[in-house]
């Protein structure tokens with residue numbers, strides 16, 4: 001038995017696209033399009049501006065996994081990620097909060113809107129430093 005997943009819709013502010021920049025307009029395509037985010041294949045946070053299969057070489061700011069479109073499975077080594085497999089990267093993210101230790105200085109915690117659904121963000125876990 002599984003509890004039904006409840007979708008929470010947060011009220012989103014519509015961001016105005018600067019009219020001064022025609023490139024931004026053509027990129028956005030339709031006006032009034034709502035800002036959608038897609039889950040990172042590694043950490044599951046919604047950091048991707050487009051679907052993972054379309055986000056070539058996009059680097060997730062939360063786990064620093066570089067999206068590799070050529071992976072056929074999670075056990076295949078990714079050239080984009082120094083031979084790391086997606087499975088290893090996920091493990092690392094769970095343990096240390098980055099896809100690999102080298103990327104730790106670059107990552108940032110997910111914003112509330114990006115946090116993976118069903119996963120609670122850890123709060124109050126402070127370190128004395």
Ligand SMILES: [Zn+2]
Nearest residue numbers: 040043060063
């Ligand atoms: Zn990620």
